[in-house]
Amino acid sequence: MAQAVAEERDLTMSRxxxxxxxxxxxxxxxxxxxxxxxxxxxxxxxxxxGLREEFGYDRVMDVPIAETSFIGAGVGAAQAGMRPIVELMxxxxxxxxxxxxxxxxxxxxxxxxGSFSVPMVLMTAVGGTYNDAAQHSQTLYGTFAHLxxxxxxxxxxxxxxxxxxxxxIRDDDPVVYMFHKRLMGLGWMPSxxxxxxxxxxxxxxxxxxEAEVKREGDDAxxxxxxxxxxxxxxAAEELAGDGIEAEVxxxxxxxxxxxxxxxxxxxxxxxxxxxxxxxxxxGLTGEIVAVAAEDALADLEAVKxxxxxxxPIPYSRPLEQEVNPDADNIVTAVxxxx
Amino acid sequence: MSGDRVAVDTAAVWPDDVDAEEGxxxxxxxxxxxxxxEGETLCEIQVEKVSVDVPAPATGELVEIxxxxxxxxxxxxxxxxxxxS
Numbered sequence: 001m002a003q004a005v006a007e008e009r010d011l012t013m014s015r016x017x018x019x020x021x022x023x024x025x026x027x028x029x030x031x032x033x034x035x036x037x038x039x040x041x042x043x044x045x046x047x048x049x050g051l052r053e054e055f056g057y058d059r060v061m062d063v064p065i066a067e068t069s070f071i072g073a074g075v076g077a078a079q080a081g082m083r084p085i086v087e088l089m090x091x092x093x094x095x096x097x098x099x100x101x102x103x104x105x106x107x108x109x110x111x112x113x114g115s116f117s118v119p120m121v122l123m124t125a126v127g128g129t130y131n132d133a134a135q136h137s138q139t140l141y142g143t144f145a146h147l148x149x150x151x152x153x154x155x156x157x158x159x160x161x162x163x164x165x166x167x168x169i170r171d172d173d174p175v176v177y178m179f180h181k182r183l184m185g186l187g188w189m190p191s192x193x194x195x196x197x198x199x200x201x202x203x204x205x206x207x208x209x210e211a212e213v214k215r216e217g218d219d220a221x222x223x224x225x226x227x228x229x230x231x232x233x234x235a236a237e238e239l240a241g242d243g244i245e246a247e248v249x250x251x252x253x254x255x256x257x258x259x260x261x262x263x264x265x266x267x268x269x270x271x272x273x274x275x276x277x278x279x280x281x282x283g284l285t286g287e288i289v290a291v292a293a294e295d296a297l298a299d300l301e302a303v304k305x306x307x308x309x310x311x312p313i314p315y316s317r318p319l320e321q322e323v324n325p326d327a328d329n330i331v332t333a334v335x336x337x338x
Numbered sequence: 339m340s341g342d343r344v345a346v347d348t349a350a351v352w353p354d355d356v357d358a359e360e361g362x363x364x365x366x367x368x369x370x371x372x373x374x375x376e377g378e379t380l381c382e383i384q385v386e387k388v389s390v391d392v393p394a395p396a397t398g399e400l401v402e403i404x405x406x407x408x409x410x411x412x413x414x415x416x417x418x419x420x421x422x423s
Contacts, residue, residue: 010367187364187384190408196365 011199012185014046016158017123020165021048021085023203025055028083031169034061034070035087043087045125045184067097071122075104078120083169088124091140091178105174106149121168123177126154127227127277128324130182130189134312137320139226141276142283144176145254151175151208152254156183156229159197160252163206170205180226180277194230209256213265217245220334221265223288224275225251228325232275235330246273246334254284259291266292270301273333275325280307302337306330344396346380346417353388359413361385363405372400374420381417398422 011019025031033048039062042049052060063070067088074086088094094101101122108116128137145152151173155161161179168175183195214229215236222232229250236246247265251258266272272292274285285305292300306325314320348361365382368374374394381392394400402419405411 009372010365010369012365015367185365187362187382187389188387190364 009198009201010196011158011162012046012191013155013158013161013179013195014043014049014184014186016162016199017047017165017179018049018051019199019201020162020203021169022051022054024083024166024169025051025059030082031085032059032061032077032082033085033087034063034074036063036065036089038062038087044089045179045181046186047087047123047125047179047184067093068100071097071100072104074120074122075100075108075118078118078174079108079116083119083121085121085123085169088122090136091124091126092135092138094124094140094143101150102147106147109173110149117172118174119172120174121165121177122174123179125181126178127180127182128313128320129227131315131317131320133315137313139178139180139276139278139308141178141225141254141278142287144178145257145284145287149174150255152178153208153252154178154180154225154254155252156180156226156250157195157197158185158199160206160212160250162199163204164208164252166203167205167208171208178226182227192227192230194233206252208253209258211252211258211261212250213247213261214250215246215248217247218269219244219338220246220271220273221249221262221269222246222273222275222330222334223249223251223262225254225284226277228275228277231325231327232330234327235334238327238331239334244334244338257291259295262288262291263296266296267299270299271334271337272300272303273330273337274303274305274307275330275333276305276307277324278308279310280305281310283307304333304337306333343401343419343421344398345419346392346395347414348383348392348411348417349414350395351383351390351392352413353385353390356386356388358386361411361413363407363409363411363417364389366403366407368400370400370403373423374398374400383417392417394420396420396422
């Protein structure tokens, strides 16, 4: 009975994330949250809404605009046995703290010969579609997934957001948790239909390295993540009207990458379209295509990449809409390789 | 039976410090037919950029959602009806 009621409750992605963080904070006093505008504001994209009211300033901390300092503090706290969740307000700001992220958070376990673990979650807002220009609209999935030492997760909906957050906090290794602003369910940035889902009230985990087949099809494999899962599903719906059945795969985790699910689908369909909001060159789309080419070459008839062109993301609304892949671009790509 | 139903009233949760008399429904977290507890967040509304969580005014069944997501309303409009248990 209780479970039936729980299934009827829907949450936005931001509220699902907060629910997971709050549950872990109740369970383990070593879990705490810090970041810019986290405590009093609740995170500018709602990722910590209400936590300060529930847990107080000692465990939910605002920090100065000094990413190197507070991300470094997170690494230190994690090495000392705590479980910090540190928010990098926009992923675009990672540059000033690159040494702390790439050389310390990602590598201290290795550099210390395993003497330290770094059980830290770096959560960060990604993505565009709301005219915030080139320094506040990037996704940078490839930048973080490229470097060994960190696990990288990208939820596309509230159910996954909660399960992945529980897993991220409990993981003894550093995890980069990249949430798309457009999926959070905020009043001032409305989400598409899809990311708000039923969410069980009890804690649960979604294991890293497990992609999800969101829609089955035999004619083409569409591999994507984050916001573009929803655009790919819209595209698949339209293609189905023409008798083309696209299989849509939500990666959910970039590191570790679920190559088995990708390969199984590609062996079935023979046609691969990879859709990414990150830049086209040297990134996720090329990586997925390479995985398919290395291990399923004989089954592969055609591949297509649909990604952000290699340009700084425009501020102008029509220009940003032009460069950010939409459902029509995905439909065209799938049709092109039939 | 409708006389027994309890209205989820927008005026009851109106933010104090805004002049606006109109708002918009941002998110519903409960679906029709759900058994709700008094105080549980049913939905989120926005009035002049202020987001407000709307709690259930009574324990019972959410029998009717009157204003759906993206619907606009004026202060005092009914969001939904609860049949108390």
